Amino acid sequence: MEGPLDFHPPLDGFRFVDVLGRGSFGLVKLARHLASGKYVAVKILLQDASPSSPLSAQGEAVILRSLRHENIVRLLAERHTRTHLFLVMELATKGSLESYVLEQGGLAEAEARTLFRQALAAVSYCHGQRVVHRDLKLGNLLLDAHLNLKLADFGLSLRLEQGTLVRGFWGTPEYCAPELFLGEAYDPFKADLWSLGVVLFAMLAAKLPFRGKDTEELQDTVLCGCYVLPRAVSPALQELLAWLLTVDASRRPSAEDARTHWWFGPSREAAQDEEEDAVTLLQPLGVPRDSEAKEYLAGLGLLPGTGTEGTPGPQPCGPEALPESSQGGEQHHIEKDPLSLVSVSCDSMSVDVSSARSDSSEASSESCPPPCLGASRS
Template sequence: MSSIKNVLRSIGYQVKSLLGEGSFGTVLLCENMVDLSEVAIKITEKVQSYVSNETFALKTVKHPNIVDIYAVLETDKHAFTVMELAEGGNLLDLLAQESFSLSEERVKVIFSQLVEAVNACHQVGIAHRDLKLENVLLDLDGNVKLSDFGLCTRQEQRESSNTFCGTVTYSSPEVLTGEEYDAFKLDIWSLGVILYSLVCGSFPFDDFSISQMVQLQKDHILPFPEPISSECKDLILQMCQPDVAGRPSIRQVQNSSWLCQ
């Protein structure tokens, strides 16, 4: 860590604390030594595809609900991505803080912002491929800041049948069974899982073997506790439709009766 601190100090940042750690790296809270502003700096091993994907996406898509990227520095071993700080934690943190019980109206505000962020990506041909509660950050006002674009793909890149991306809990049946898949429709499925978890306080397909999960997904079995509006249930069922062709586009999600009420 001392060598990393020295690198960051050389580019003008003082490490203040650890924000989080994940499979793709570490995120530190850092202070600009000139103007004392705070930023988040993600440190990843120099896996070129991950770094270039995230850099491309965050430089291509500028949106109020997507984290802003300020600079990228690469050394022989690491990449340092200097990003906007989202101080409100992530959606999984929020659920835990609220005892896994959020009102449907509050969820609608959060989810509509997330949909706006994903739409901004899809409109320029970028699919996120790792949408999950932990990758949806919040600022201090509770506004969504979508992050972690290291697994994103572009429309012109065709994914082969053996390219697994994302997290099992948020993955669609065609991904889990190793079929060739549409990355944009994978995003829609993941959004359905996120919405279900926000309104129900649990995951729709969890704590099962992969084969059991896939069977439940294909059976389209989604238990809904009360009270959840029929419009919200319908939207979740549409997004978590096992038939890829039956899933809505992100624009159709935007225009759903639940979000337009």
């Protein structure tokens, strides 16, 4: 369905190819740079009647212009006309993290750790620049050709002074922190960390932790702070999730604090590897000289040559022998297919170059049961 943004002037030096995403405030198109032949994503916005507004199209451009980080989508150029603003962005060729997670049916913990570490790095950098994102979600996290994460869509972002509180409900409700539902002044930086907790849960489960048939029911589940992961995860990950999804905002970590959590620590990975590779070496029994001792050990079948000293003990079960809830570590690789454009999350700058697999897992739609796993971190 076309809207006012579809009727825009041409962009000199570029040829538009297809629509990548569509939102309330912007339209994202795939475009080819004619001089170099390279593809880019172009976000098209209407020029604002009041450009001084903190949520103006120019405001988004100003914030993007000031950010330089390997995990944040880069602004390559700006073009202005009397009616439109064009933001030329680097193209994330593997599409949104949302599409990738749904295709995989949830990520293994090791892969989630790698991607979430990059998300935290991007948000920590933004917060260090006093920029709050306010719409962190899977659809606004993109993947490049090497499956590196890129944070995108700063349409709701603000640059704020230290300690500034805000009011109002912004962002995607299922990712919003409890304090946004209460109508009180809140710290938007801490609200970003709650949204990251929802992102981390969704990366693992391929579904959202807090849902409801309407806003009132969603609010109740968010204020309760109750969630249940559909499969087992490590104690470190359980603790990090509980820290991020703490209902009391004052007890949530900063992005920089979260980056130091032991789930990311090399000592944790080394200890796990040592535990997995550990082998217990047993010294074989020799033949005693004492005839009574020899007779006793022979009766137990413990002397070399009696046929029992090499009998194997219990063997570890393979994944096929485990219950389904214990097998959450399998990774599926996206097959390389010809270019296939897909629609992605509103206001995201991405294109998916892999066709959807017919056997890919889909996110579960069943509701989370009531028990609480995510209590406050003490």
